[in-house]
Amino acid sequence: MNNVIYEKINLNPNLPALLGYFGKENTDVKRHYYIHSHWHRSIEINFVTEGELMGFINGKSISAKSGDFVLVNSGDVHEFEKYQGKLCGVVILVLSYDFIKKVYPNIDSIQFDIMNSNCKKDRLQEIFLEIKEFSLNKNELDYIKINSYIYEILYILLTNYRIQKEDNYTNNYFKYKERQKEILIYISENYKKELTLEHISKHFYMSSEYFSRKFHKWFGVTYKAYLNNFRLSKAYEDIINSDDNIQDIASFHGFSNIKSFISVFKQKYNMTPLKYRKYFKASKNNQKENKKWKQ
Structure with a gap:
């Protein structure tokens, strides 16, 4: 994902949703994947088919294992991560906010809580495993069946996992989300510069202490840790996809010196970084050789 903060969801053709599967069948297990903090008005449901999915939702750490669901409500700030060398299979379904609004006009007064519910999830798991198969083995008429699944999923969510929001929740919620969005956009557009805590807090007319406290509450990490992780994720792509000098990569992505970059890496x-580049290229070459032998 690029520097996406507010994510506009591009729906699948003929579907009121975006869906997909990411796992050992279609991604590189040895790679590290990191989706930056972002939010959208759509509702996102992730079903873990194997391994473990790590992340944060509204500043709270989550760890989901095989068979677990992770639901992201409309407006939730979230990020996800898969560590290199570890298996992680995830079926992703993002339901269009406009679609849900048409089907259930009171959507703004509720939210869903699937992770803390004791309701059985057998049927949901069956549906998401079917969606996985559709994602891996695409057919021209799949959208007809998937549309029926989408309506069934929404029905299950509304009948089993719906909770009422408090009065004035929505207005306050999106007011804070707007401020969070502004902060994340500012970081994504200026991360290559010297973005000290004093600089960014002054930019948003806050004291350093207040900004630091709010940032940790909203995103679950300190400002320094988030900035380093953001810079690192950008530098990581250059490490594995180019032969550029390590020091040049560090400097280009905002690290003040090579020592701090190596330490964070x-x-x-x-x-x-240099050893990782060699390790990654060697593993890619081994994969190519294995494919040749299998053929």
Whole structure:
């Protein structure tokens, strides 16, 4: 994903939703994947088919294992991560807000809580496994069956996992989301510059202490940790996809010096950037050789 903060959902053709599957069948297990903090008005449901999915929703850490659902309500700020070398299979369904609004006009007064519910999820799991198969083995008329699944999923959500929002919840909620969006956009557009805590808090007319406290509450990490992780995720792509000098990559993506970049990189990947590049290229070459032998 690019520097997306408010994410506009591009729906699948003939469907009021975006759906897909990401797992060992169609992604590189050895790669690290990180989806930056963002939000959208659509409702997103992730079903973990294998491995583990890590992330944050509204500043709260989540860890979902095989068989678990992770539901992101409209407006929730969320990010997800899959570590290199670890399996993680996820079926993703993002339901259009406009579609839900037409089917259930009172959508703005409710939200869904599937993760803390004791209701059985057998039927939902069956449907999402079917969606996985549709994603891997596409057919011209699949959308007809998938549309029926979407209506059934929405019915299950409304009958089993619906909870009422408090009065004035919606207006306050999206007011704060707008401020969060502004902060994340500012970081994504200026992360290559020297973005000290003092600089960004002054930009948003807050004291450093207040900004730091709010940032941690909203996103679940400190401002420094978020900025380093954002810069690192951008530098990571250049590490594995180019032969550029490591120091040049670090400088280009906002790290003040090569020492700090290597330190942050090692904390995440347990090796230096140069060693990781060699490791990643060697693993890619091994995969190519294995494919040749199988053929």
